[in-house]
Amino acid sequence: MSRFVLIALFLSLLGVGFFATRSDAQPNTVQQIAPGVWFREGDIEHQGHCNNVIIEMEKYLIVVDANFPSGARAVLEDAKKISSKPVKLVFDTHHHGDHAYGNPVWTKMGAITLAYQGVADEMKRYEPKRFQATIKERKDVAELRTTVPEPPMQTFSTPLHLAEDATRRVEFRFLGWAHTRGDGFVYLPKEKVLCTGDAAVNGPYNYTADGNIGNWPTVMAEAQKLDVRHVLPGHGPAGGKHILTRQARFFVELKSAVEAAVNSGKKLEDIVTIINGEPKSSSLKLSDEVRRYVGAPFAAQVRDAYNEVKAGKPTGDLPH
DSSP states (O other), X not given: OGXXXXXXXXXXXXXXXXXXXXXXXXXXXXXXXXXXXXXEOOOHHHXXXXXXXXXXXXXXXXXXXXXXXXXXXXXXXXXXXXXXXXXXXXXXXXXSHHHHTTHHHHHHTTOEEEEEHHHHHHHHHHTTHHHHHHHTTOHXXXXXXXXXXXXXXXXXXXXXXXXXXXXXXXXXXXOOOSSSTTOOEEEETTTTEEEEETTSOXXXXXXXXXXXXXXXXXXXXXXXXXXXXXXXXXSSOOBOTHHHHHHHHHHHHHHHHHHHHHHTTOOHHHHEEXXXXXXXXEOXXXXXXXXXXXXXXXXXXXXXXXXXXHHTSOGGGSOO
16 A cells, blocks of 8 residues: 555646646646546656546536545646636545545535445445554645545446536446456546546556456456547556556466466465565566556565465455
């Protein structure tokens, strides 16, 4: 969970253009993906923020992911630059702090927070322990003056939930357990835009401890059935449908490499270097096709995949 408890550093946007083209997008900039649809890449390295998407409806705005509190405030300021319409709906793609701990910021200014039922269930499963640990690490969370996270105000339990008006159809979808049991997607069929949360990231940002590594590629296959031109991930730059393909390939290769190691009789310590109880590096190698997904969290991903293979059930079902 270390990437969810980075100390918030409030960086100035001075010198950074507000709007960015698809080729020069960078953290803390906003790029228009389609008419009425904007992508804001969060600064995960310095602020721990997730990406956000702003969707313009006839009379209001929808924001995808509540972010951390400081991220929520930054997104709100950018939304005001985009449109005078109020933010009325905020969708939590999953329960992790960098996507949901900002809920109170939005509800206090009159927005409704929405999520798949699995998000609320995951909060009950893991909270308030994680929230209270984050209070010690993040000033913006501590300043909420509460010891428990705010769950989504509204939930749905069907695979499809709609928000629709004269200007746009927005589909909130559940495609299965990948990153968390509550993974939610936002799909705009007319614009061919898919917002994935952390079920699909674009870079070395996968967090697997609450996941179902074996089922992750299946969820990506379901996402690929949609007519998609633009994929807006939970972390990393926006891109095309290749993000879904590479995300699936990463987990196929990860599990295959770990299974090969297990079948050859290797123990966890043979493939993962663990120091003071924390995985630090791994000897496993994946293909160049998914190299951009291999980074600092890779050792933990290998550990989680190893435990999942050995236990025969999702790593998210194992004690941690």
